[in-house]
Amino acid sequence: AQTYGESAKVRTVNIAPTIGYKVNDWLSIGAAIQGQYIKTNLKQAAGISVVSPNAILDGDSIDFGYRVGVTLTPMQGTTIGLAYRSSIRQTLEGDFSIPGAIIPIKASLNLPDSVTFGVSHQINEQVQAHIGVEWTNWSRFRNIPIVSQLNGVPVTS
Numbered sequence: 001a002q003t004y005g006e007s008a009k010v011r012t013v014n015i016a017p018t019i020g021y022k023v024n025d026w027l028s029i030g031a032a033i034q035g036q037y038i039k040t041n042l043k044q045a046a047g048i049s050v051v052s053p054n055a056i057l058d059g060d061s062i063d064f065g066y067r068v069g070v071t072l073t074p075m076q077g078t079t080i081g082l083a084y085r086s087s088i089r090q091t092l093e094g095d096f097s098i099p100g101a102i103i104p105i106k107a108s109l110n111l112p113d114s115v116t117f118g119v120s121h122q123i124n125e126q127v128q129a130h131i132g133v134e135w136t137n138w139s140r141f142r143n144i145p146i147v148s149q150l151n152g153v154p155v156t157s
Contacts, residue, residue, distance in 0.1 A: 006043040006054065013037045016067060026074060032067040038090050038109070057146065059094025059107065077122035087113040087140055096146065096155045104149040112137040 013036070020030035042057040069083035090109040095102050118132030147154050 007041075008043075009039075009041045011039045018067070026072060028071040028073075030067075030069045030071075034065045034067055034085070034088070035062065036065065036088050036090070036111075037062045038092065040092060040094075053099045054097075055099075056097045057094065057105065058097070059092035059105065061090040061092045061109075063088050063090045079120045081116070081118045081120075083116045085114045085116075087111060087137070093149070096148075103155055105146050105155055106149050107146040110140045112140045 014034060015036075016032040016034040018030055018032035020028060022028045037060065039060040040057070043054045065086040065088040067083060067085045069081065072080040074080065088111045090111060092105075092107045092109055094105060096105045097103075114134055114136040116132065116134045118130065120128060120130045122128050145154060
């Protein structure tokens, strides 16, 4: 079972400068450019023995997406929000280290887009109710082809 993987670390930092505009008393809109840095480190055994050395994939990328949203206030105390976050296509570059070799690699990682919907209502001065739902398009996140930068040949399956 060791050949399936020993550890996986994925870290992201997102920066999204946002601008909003109040169209009127019941409608506001907003938009953001989203910059995302991703760093990944994946380890798996390079063989089937318990003492097999590690194969390590280490890479990072900076890519961009966007967000848009709308807020409706149909009556005082009630707010309805709808937002869309775009997919971000990361192009990871880094190294695939196996015993005796370090191969420069790149991999395309298509992170999912999402839609969020929520309603908030102020019942009285002490109580506010919220309900929300989020849909994430995980079908975008399939296999991640990792290829050598030297010759374009896949280094993992």
